Amino acid sequence: MKAVITTVGKDRVGILALMANACADHQVNILDVAQTILDDIFTMTMIVDTEACTLPFAQFAADLQELGEKNGLSVRVMAKEIFDAMHRV
Amino acid sequence: MNGLLNDEILETIEMIDRECLDIRTITMGISLLDCADSDIVRSCAKIEKKILCRAKDLVRTGEEISRTFGIPVVNKRISVTPISLLTAVSGGDPVRYALTLEKCAKELGIDFLGGYSALVQKGFAAGDRELIASIPEALACTEHLCASVNIGSTKAGINMDAVRMMGQIVRECAEKTADRDSLGAAKLVVFCNAPEDNPFMAGAFHGIGEPDCEIHVGVSGPGVVKAVLEKCGPAMPLNEVAELIKRTAFKITRMGQLVGSVAAEKLGVRQGIVDLSLAPTPAQGDSVAEILEAMGLSSCGAYGTTACLALLNDAVKKGGVMAAQAVGGLSGSFIPVSEDAGMIRATEKGTLNLEKLEAMTAVCSVGLDMIIVPGDTSAEIISGVIADEAAIGMVNTKTTAVRLIPAIGKKAGEKVNFGGLLGGGSVLPINQTANTVFVSRGGFIPSPLQALKN
Numbered sequence: 401m402k403a404v405i406t407t408v409g410k411d412r413v414g415i416l417a418l419m420a421n422a423c424a425d426h427q428v429n430i431l432d433v434a435q436t437i438l439d440d441i442f443t444m445t446m447i448v449d450t451e452a453c454t455l456p457f458a459q460f461a462a463d464l465q466e467l468g469e470k471n472g473l474s475v476r477v478m479a480k481e482i483f484d485a486m487h488r489v
Numbered sequence: 490m491n492g493l494l495n496d497e498i499l500e501t502i503e504m505i506d507r508e509c510l511d512i513r514t515i516t517m518g519i520s521l522l523d524c525a526d527s528d529i530v531r532s533c534a535k536i537e538k539k540i541l542c543r544a545k546d547l548v549r550t551g552e553e554i555s556r557t558f559g560i561p562v563v564n565k566r567i568s569v570t571p572i573s574l575l576t577a578v579s580g581g582d583p584v585r586y587a588l589t590l591e592k593c594a595k596e597l598g599i600d601f602l603g604g605y606s607a608l609v610q611k612g613f614a615a616g617d618r619e620l621i622a623s624i625p626e627a628l629a630c631t632e633h634l635c636a637s638v639n640i641g642s643t644k645a646g647i648n649m650d651a652v653r654m655m656g657q658i659v660r661e662c663a664e665k666t667a668d669r670d671s672l673g674a675a676k677l678v679v680f681c682n683a684p685e686d687n688p689f690m691a692g693a694f695h696g697i698g699e700p701d702c703e704i705h706v707g708v709s710g711p712g713v714v715k716a717v718l719e720k721c722g723p724a725m726p727l728n729e730v731a732e733l734i735k736r737t738a739f740k741i742t743r744m745g746q747l748v749g750s751v752a753a754e755k756l757g758v759r760q761g762i763v764d765l766s767l768a769p770t771p772a773q774g775d776s777v778a779e780i781l782e783a784m785g786l787s788s789c790g791a792y793g794t795t796a797c798l799a800l801l802n803d804a805v806k807k808g809g810v811m812a813a814q815a816v817g818g819l820s821g822s823f824i825p826v827s828e829d830a831g832m833i834r835a836t837e838k839g840t841l842n843l844e845k846l847e848a849m850t851a852v853c854s855v856g857l858d859m860i861i862v863p864g865d866t867s868a869e870i871i872s873g874v875i876a877d878e879a880a881i882g883m884v885n886t887k888t889t890a891v892r893l894i895p896a897i898g899k900k901a902g903e904k905v906n907f908g909g910l911l912g913g914g915s916v917l918p919i920n921q922t923a924n925t926v927f928v929s930r931g932g933f934i935p936s937p938l939q940a941l942k943n
């Protein structure tokens with residue numbers, strides 16, 4: 401299953417690395433990354449493949465959210481299907 | 490990004506995070522027709538077995554969908570066959586059914602269970618009077634159960650004996666729960682043209698033309714529509730405003746359609762309808778009144794309110810209808826006063842009154858909903874309100890409903906707080922001019938010419 405991970409927070413060194421490592425730790429493959437920094441606010445969107453994920457999806461999503469909270473970041477992990485449904489006919 | 494634009498991803502996230510977008514309810518409709526038995530104890534046992542079996546995974550599935558898609562699924566609900574039909578076969582005290590349904594609701598962990606209902610638009614059949622008479626007790630001794638009575642339709646006209654009865658029943662519901670801000674009356678809806686596949690409470694029931702079991706979804710999203718309108722300037726013509734609302738309604742409904750199809754697949758039942766209604770909550774920014782204000786009214790209730798609501802209601806349907814496989818339920822825009830922060834504010838400022846709300850119900854998706862009136866409002870006055878509202882529904886071939894809460898012991902202007910999704914607000918003054926002779930006449934108001942479409 402493809403999923404979207406969004407990360408928002410104050411810009412600092414290592415945010416991308418933090419999320420990328422968390423994905424790698426659970427065999428989640430990063431397919432695409434986009435990031436912007438506006439007024440010191442870092443926003444990153446990743447498209448990932450969770451097919452080989454070592455955890456159930458809901459657990460992986462909750463773990464990443466918790467990791468984000470510990471690091472002062474707002475992290476959301478959502479099935480990509482919902483974005484396709486909303487924005488593509 | 491893999492077929493999506495980054496802005497689109499962020500737009501969806503903003504809708505959920507800041508604009509209160511959610512799935513208001515996944516409602517499982519369950520037919521209880523095969524549970525009917527001449528022995529009420531056996532009938533209740535069959536109901537319990539069927540509901541617990543069919544809906545055993547409903548809450549878990551709702552939560553799983555919420556975690557997978559990152560979208561809150563606020564309520565998990567069940568609607569059942571109108572219980573008057575089971576009472577017709579079994580006889581006995583219908584409250585037994587109420588207690589059985591409440592037991593099921595608690596065991597399953599669902600939020601509401603609807604269907605303590607009777608359909609009497611053309612007259613009373615066996616079980617109907619008994620069920621209606623038991624509604625106050627049933628709602629007072631249960632927490633999750635919701636009741637509804639359909640007293641009129643475009644095809645049948647208005648059953649004025651039922652209208653008179655329902656005025657008294659609404660009062661009794663309030664009196665029996667006077668220690669809980671008369672909450673009982675908030676769980677009872679009196680309908681004209683009640684839809685049989687409505688996922689929203691308190692009026693949900695599973696109509697007899699529906700399949701054995703199906704999944705309906707009710708979306709929400711007033712906050713999203715409001716946010717979109719706030720971004721457009723004051724010079725934008727209303728036809729362009731309508732286009733913006735259509736586009737937004739489409740996006741919201743697509744999400745509802747996805748959730749409905751996934752839920753139905755996971756639960757192994759047929760997908761029913763998506764109800765396109767914009768359903769407000771007492772949360773700031775999740776208000777239908779604020780959408781109307783964003784269109785250019787200084788306060789909901791100002792002249793122009795009905796026109797804005799008509800535009801909104803229509804655009805929501807037009808946008809949503811292509812996004813869903815099957816549309817049904819109430820579909821449109823709700824205006825439940827105590828559940829909408831903007832409506833509460835407008836009534837407290839005095840810009841929105843019952844007369845204006847009645848006019849609004851001619852163009853919204855339901856009717857006079859969640860309106861708190863003085864505790865000394867007589868049964869006849871409530872019956873009069875029901876009759877007027879039913880007349881609007883009957884003539885306009887639309888659903889109308891009345892959910893008035895006479896706040897026992899309270900006068901106009903005093904505060905009431907139900908909490909949760911039901912909200913609260915000030916008691917609204919109501920026109921107390923006598924209508925006793927009209928209400929006591931009984932009989933029928935014949936169906937209008939609009940009924941003769943064949």
